[in-house]
Amino acid sequence: MSKIEDVYSRWQALQPLSDSLRNRLNRKFTIEYNYNSNHIEGNTLTYGQTELLLLFGRVSGEGELKDFVDMKASQVGLKMMTEEATTSQMPLTQNFIRQLHKTLLREDYTVYRNLPGGMYTSFVIHAGQYKTRPNSVITRYGDRFEYASPEETPALMQDLVDWYNEAEQEGKLSPVELAGLFHYRYIRIHPFEDGNGRIARLLVNYILARHGWPMIVVRSRKKADYLEALHQADLEVGPEPSKGAHATLSMIKKFMKYFTNLVAEEIANEVDFIEDKNENDWWYDGERIRFRSENSPLILRMLQDDPYITYAELAKVISVNISALQKQLENMTKKGYIQRRENGGWHVFATSSI
Numbered sequence: 001m002s003k004i005e006d007v008y009s010r011w012q013a014l015q016p017l018s019d020s021l022r023n024r025l026n027r028k029f030t031i032e033y034n035y036n037s038n039h040i041e042g043n044t045l046t047y048g049q050t051e052l053l054l055l056f057g058r059v060s061g062e063g064e065l066k067d068f069v070d071m072k073a074s075q076v077g078l079k080m081m082t083e084e085a086t087t088s089q090m091p092l093t094q095n096f097i098r099q100l101h102k103t104l105l106r107e108d109y110t111v112y113r114n115l116p117g118g119m120y121t122s123f124v125i126h127a128g129q130y131k132t133r134p135n136s137v138i139t140r141y142g143d144r145f146e147y148a149s150p151e152e153t154p155a156l157m158q159d160l161v162d163w164y165n166e167a168e169q170e171g172k173l174s175p176v177e178l179a180g181l182f183h184y185r186y187i188r189i190h191p192f193e194d195g196n197g198r199i200a201r202l203l204v205n206y207i208l209a210r211h212g213w214p215m216i217v218v219r220s221r222k223k224a225d226y227l228e229a230l231h232q233a234d235l236e237v238g239p240e241p242s243k244g245a246h247a248t249l250s251m252i253k254k255f256m257k258y259f260t261n262l263v264a265e266e267i268a269n270e271v272d273f274i275e276d277k278n279e280n281d282w283w284y285d286g287e288r289i290r291f292r293s294e295n296s297p298l299i300l301r302m303l304q305d306d307p308y309i310t311y312a313e314l315a316k317v318i319s320v321n322i323s324a325l326q327k328q329l330e331n332m333t334k335k336g337y338i339q340r341r342e343n344g345g346w347h348v349f350a351t352s353s354i
Contacts, residue, residue: 004176041198053068054072080100081203084206085209110124134149146241173249175208182203182204184233188244216263232255233254278354279352295328307346
């Protein structure tokens with residue numbers, strides 16, 4: 001049995017989950033998915049800001065207004081995708097993809113760019129419409145990589161959707177193979193002027209959820225691995241956009257190896273979280289926290305139970321002086337596990353295993 005088959009079997013064996021546990025997992029996924037998918041694209045909101053915004057509707061700390069608005073739109077897109085994947089029996093359509101894009105971007109907007117010599121240019125980003133100007137990327141190695149032209153994009157997107165619906169009906173490819181190959185083909189088209197990465201990751205989860213698999217997070221801390229896997233596949237496939245848009249599994253073996261391992265790791269994390277019954281274990285952004293101090297999980301528990309507990313009360317329970325306690329709190333704040341509220345209380349962003 002392969003690694004992915006083994007971990008999927010472990011996940012299936014835990015089903016059905018209780019409503020309480022499912023709600024906890026949904027809340028956890030909401031924050032982790034939106035934070036990471038947007039952070040990969042340069043959104044500056046912290047993990048804590050994302051949680052406060054999406055779960056409590058609160059704006060906290062500094063940040064560009066656009067980043068807050070984009071994050072809220074991302075959650076709307078995630079809900080829209082999840083509902084379509086889990087309730088609709090209709091085949092995938094270009095119209096749904098364009099609607100998803102319009103949900104993320106909300107409206108057309110103008111981008112201004114500086115040019116050499118003090119000049120500048122501007123162009124319009126269209127929400128829910130395919131690109132009207134060529135797009136490309138400068139790779140981490142300094143090369144320019146061209147995506148499909150605006151003229152060929154509609155036909156290539158139709159090919160992509162038709163291929164997916166036919167492959168899904170045939171059932172020869174696993175959901176992981178379908179999702180990985182779809183992601184690569186979509187990225188090689190890059191049909192929109194902005195938001196392509198976010199749409200690609202939503203559609204990966206659309207495919208997984210549609211087939212009863214748990215949804216996954218591409219972690220921003222592993223962005224370099226993600227981009228390198230795509231780059232290695234590009235080297236195998238070649239620079240011609242049409243060829244990339246019709247790539248086969250055998251042509252993108254390195255990306256599929258990365259993607260399959262990613263799915264296996266994400267499902268394993270979810271299984272570990274479900275099975276973890278240690279009251280001293282806490283989780284943050286998909287990782288189990290390894291505390292050096294035995295007091296740290298106790299502090300988190302007390303802050304969670306009583307957000308307005310005083311330094312003196314905390315210090316008394318864990319038998320340390322207030323100065324030492326403050327250093328621990330500062331350290332956990334820097335790591336993003338907690339945050340002091342304006343009214344003196346505490347937010348705990350780390351998630352308890354129980």
